Amino acid sequence: MAAAGPRRRPAALHPAAKPLLFVLALLPFAWLFYAAATDQLGANPQEHLIRSLGDWTLRFLCLTLAVTPLRIVAGQPALARFRRMLGLFTYFYAGLHLVSYAWFDMGLDVPEIAADIAKRPFILVGFAAFVLLTPLAATSFNRAIRWLGAARWQALHRAVYAVAGLAILHFFWMRAGKNDFAEVFVYAAILAALLGWRLWRRLRAPRLQPG
Amino acid sequence: MLIKTGRDGYHHPIASEITPQAVYQRRRELLKLMAGGAAGAALAGWASREALAAVQRPDKLAPLPAQPSKVAGAMTMEKPTSYEDTTSYNNFYEFGTDKADPVRNAHTLRTSPWTVEVDGLVKKPARYALEDLLKLAPQEERIYRLRCVEGWSMVIPWIGYSLARLVERVEPLGSAKFVEFYTLADRATMPGIRSSVLDWPYVEGLRMDEAMHPLTLLSFGMYGEVLPKQNGAPVRVVVPWKYGFKSAKSLVRIRFTEQEPRTAWNKAAANEYGFYSNVNPDVDHPRWSQATERRIGEGGLFAKRRKTLLFNGYEPQVGQLYASMDLKKNY
Numbered sequence: 001m002a003a004a005g006p007r008r009r010p011a012a013l014h015p016a017a018k019p020l021l022f023v024l025a026l027l028p029f030a031w032l033f034y035a036a037a038t039d040q041l042g043a044n045p046q047e048h049l050i051r052s053l054g055d056w057t058l059r060f061l062c063l064t065l066a067v068t069p070l071r072i073v074a075g076q077p078a079l080a081r082f083r084r085m086l087g088l089f090t091y092f093y094a095g096l097h098l099v100s101y102a103w104f105d106m107g108l109d110v111p112e113i114a115a116d117i118a119k120r121p122f123i124l125v126g127f128a129a130f131v132l133l134t135p136l137a138a139t140s141f142n143r144a145i146r147w148l149g150a151a152r153w154q155a156l157h158r159a160v161y162a163v164a165g166l167a168i169l170h171f172f173w174m175r176a177g178k179n180d181f182a183e184v185f186v187y188a189a190i191l192a193a194l195l196g197w198r199l200w201r202r203l204r205a206p207r208l209q210p211g
Numbered sequence: 212m213l214i215k216t217g218r219d220g221y222h223h224p225i226a227s228e229i230t231p232q233a234v235y236q237r238r239r240e241l242l243k244l245m246a247g248g249a250a251g252a253a254l255a256g257w258a259s260r261e262a263l264a265a266v267q268r269p270d271k272l273a274p275l276p277a278q279p280s281k282v283a284g285a286m287t288m289e290k291p292t293s294y295e296d297t298t299s300y301n302n303f304y305e306f307g308t309d310k311a312d313p314v315r316n317a318h319t320l321r322t323s324p325w326t327v328e329v330d331g332l333v334k335k336p337a338r339y340a341l342e343d344l345l346k347l348a349p350q351e352e353r354i355y356r357l358r359c360v361e362g363w364s365m366v367i368p369w370i371g372y373s374l375a376r377l378v379e380r381v382e383p384l385g386s387a388k389f390v391e392f393y394t395l396a397d398r399a400t401m402p403g404i405r406s407s408v409l410d411w412p413y414v415e416g417l418r419m420d421e422a423m424h425p426l427t428l429l430s431f432g433m434y435g436e437v438l439p440k441q442n443g444a445p446v447r448v449v450v451p452w453k454y455g456f457k458s459a460k461s462l463v464r465i466r467f468t469e470q471e472p473r474t475a476w477n478k479a480a481a482n483e484y485g486f487y488s489n490v491n492p493d494v495d496h497p498r499w500s501q502a503t504e505r506r507i508g509e510g511g512l513f514a515k516r517r518k519t520l521l522f523n524g525y526e527p528q529v530g531q532l533y534a535s536m537d538l539k540k541n542y
Contacts, residue, residue, distance in 0.1 A: 036512055042311070043300035044363055044505060045512045107515050122498055177361070177498055179408045179479045180308040 012078035021082055025089045028056045029096070046104040053097035054126075058167060058187050060090040065164065065194040072201075084140050087160075091137040094130050122173035129166035132159050164191045266352070266368040268435040269294040275432035277370040280351035282425045284528040287354050292365040294434050296508045301441045302359065303460055304409055305394065305401035312403070313441035319400040320461065322445040329377065331467035332387035341445050345431055348376035352435075353428060358490045358523045360454035362516075363505040369449055370432030375423045383419070383467050390422040391415070391472040392448055393464035409475045415459035416472030416486065417450065420532055426451055426525060452525040454488045485542035489533065490523035494542045 011017065032052055035041050041048040064086040071079040101123075106113045117127050136157055139145070145153045168191060172184045268274060271294075280286060299314045306316040327344060330336040339347075350370050358364045378390070396412035398404045404411050421427060428449040431438060438444040443460025450457050456476055476484035483497055492502045503516035522529050533541075 039511065041512070043296040043507045044310075046505060047363070049512070104512055105516075116500065119495075119500065120498055173498060176480075177483065177496070178308055182308075182406070 010076060010078045012076060012081065018081065018085065021085060025060070025085070028052070029093070046100075050097065050100050050105060053093055053100055054171070057090060057093040057097050058171065060086060060093055061160075061164060061167060062187065062190050062194065064090050065160065065191065069194055069197045073197075088137060088140060091133050094133055098127070098130050122170055125166050125173065126170035129163045129170060132163050132166070136160060136163075161195055164195065167191075266291055266354070266434055272436040272439060274435055275350060275370050275437050277350040277352040277432070277435070280353045282351070282353070282373065284426060284525055285351070285353040285355070287356055287366060287524075289354075289356065289366045291354060291368050291434075292506075292508050297365055297367055297433070298439045298441060300507060302361075302455065303403075303441055303443065304406075305396065305403045305411075305413065305461075306441065307403050308406070308408060316402055317440035319402075320395075320397075320440045320444065321400060322440065322461075325445050325463075327446060327462055328464040329381050329466075330464070331391070332384040332469060333467050334382035334384065335380070337381060344377070344429075344446060347380065348372040350431065355426075355428070355449060355451035356523050357449075357451065357455055357458075358504055358519065360456055360484070360488065360496065360501075362499060362501070362503070363507055364517070364519075364523075365507045368434055369428055369430045370435070371428045371430035371449070373425045374427045374429045374448060375425060377429055377465070378423060381467075386469050387467035388419055389468045389470065389472055390417050390419065391464075391466040391468055392417075392459040392462055393466070394443075394459050395461045395463045408479070410478050411475075412463075413459060413475045414472060415448070415457055415474050416468075417457070418532075421450070421529075424529060424532065426528055452490060452522040452529045454490060456484070457488050487533075487538075487541050489538065489542075490519060491521055491538055491542070492519040493521075494539055 032041075032049060036045065036049060039045070064083060067079055067083040067086065071077055102108060102113050106116060117123050136159060139148060139153065139156065148156065168184065168188045171187065172181065175181055175184050300310045301313040302310060303313040303317065306313040306320075323341070325341040327339045327341070328336075329339060349372065351372055352368055352370050354366060354368045356364060357367055374390075392415045394413035394415075395401070396404055417427065428451075430443075430447050430449045431445065433439075433442060438447065443458075443462075446462050447460040448458050448462065471486055474484075474486060476488075477486055490501075495501050501519055504519045505516050506514070509517075520526070
């Protein structure tokens with residue numbers, strides 16, 4: 001894949017690449033925080049905040065899962081260094097999404113929240129996705145990888161595929177009330193393509209996959 | 212969506228400019244004085260005029276003069292929602308499914324000329340020009356709570372008259388048991404019609420006794436002016452004790468039938484949206500609780516949700532319509 005002539009250092013390896021991505025990934029949060037503080041979230045600020053954070057969680061989930069296919073298809077191994085940060089931002093936005101639901105929609109009324117999670121399947125599914133994402137975020141640092149061993153670590157982190165399925169189901173169920181699935185299908189198609197690529201690759205060349 | 216532009220040619224003043232809080236507070240004080248004083252009964256009319264004066268015209272559209280309604284329950288004393296919120300947070304799927312879509316897209320709606328076909332099981336079917344409908348009965352101002360099935364609510368000063376005035380005029384036959392409302396479905400001016408989220412045209416319906424109830428409003432305006440397009444101009448129905456989607460907008464046809472109408476949301480998801488769809492905190496939507504509601508514009512991000520009331524608080528007026536009915540079965 002390497003071009004002829006002297007090879008330039010990929011932009012992904014630039015020392016500013018990671019800090020830049022970090023700042024970019026914080027921009028949605030910064031904007032929502034600013035809009036909330038200055039009353040620019042519209043007629044129903046709680047709803048706007050919760051839904052925006054949900055949207056950003058899905059977007060970061062798609063970005064995280066796009067790293068490996070992009071890395072291999074585009075022949076850019078350096079992209080791998082962004083995967084952990086993107087994954088942690090997925091968890092960051094998922095956590096804010098859950099906290100803003102619990103705080104701004106439910107008024108931090110714990111029995112009420114517990115009843116709501118049990119009663120509404122779409123809340124339950126979203127909550128399950130968050131719970132499943134938690135051990136992944138907790139084992140994202142290098143020592144955890146060494147401690148678990150690469151094979152076990154990788155097996156654990158395959159739970160992200162289940163998280164993707166639950167997240168889409170959560171979004172689908174939420175939109176079913178409005179009978180409006182256009183956006184759900186866009187995210188579902190992106191995630192299906194990213195997971196389908198992995199499956200296709202595994203079936204075609206099983207020996208490329210460790211474990 | 213996040214960045215506001217002037218493209219729609221529709222600039223709103225900030226919420227605090229619309230109805231100064233001092234005016235509301237003064238209104239409440241006056242009313243408390245009225246209620247407490249010996250002169251209360253004699254001055255009740257004056258007091259309600261004072262309440263009306265609190266709803267200031269936003270000076271956006273043509274004025275629509277109206278007298279305060281004398282119908283029982285028609286003048287809630289709750290603080291009206293700001294004009295900005297009621298005109299920028301709308302469910303009007305013909306103009307898009309996002310609640311920010313109608314204010315952006317509804318400018319294409321042509322409201323003049325406008326006619327409403329009134330037909331079906333009636334002695335005197337007729338096609339009414341909007342001008343004639345406007346004059347059919349005296350225009351009244353009514354301040355109603357509006358509860359959306361999605362769990363939010365507003366308080367809106369509507370203008371119109373009881374739908375019963377129009378129903379009487381066309382003389383329904385004895386066989387007429389239901390009334391159907393048809394919203395305009397114009398592919399050329401309504402971008403949402405291209406999507407298949409609902410089976411167009413939007414159809415809603417009421418039982419005859421519900422349609423004849425004095426609180427059921429045929430509405431032409433709000434906040435002292437004609438209806439904004441995104442709120443269902445030029446004529447819509449408002450049924451304050453039912454979830455908002457029962458109040459069909461931009462009506463082109465009102466039909467009297469013997470069979471229960473097949474309404475748009477009922478066709479889309481019968482287990483979620485029943486024909487009656489009365490506001491009821493004890494009958495949950497399959498995917499969310501209806502026990503509480505978010506009052507739009509109330510208290511910002513940290514405001515608590517309110518408890519939802521049976522029939523949206525209109526139980527004293529409409530409870531008898533459903534006296535023998537199982538409200539869980541007939542949701």
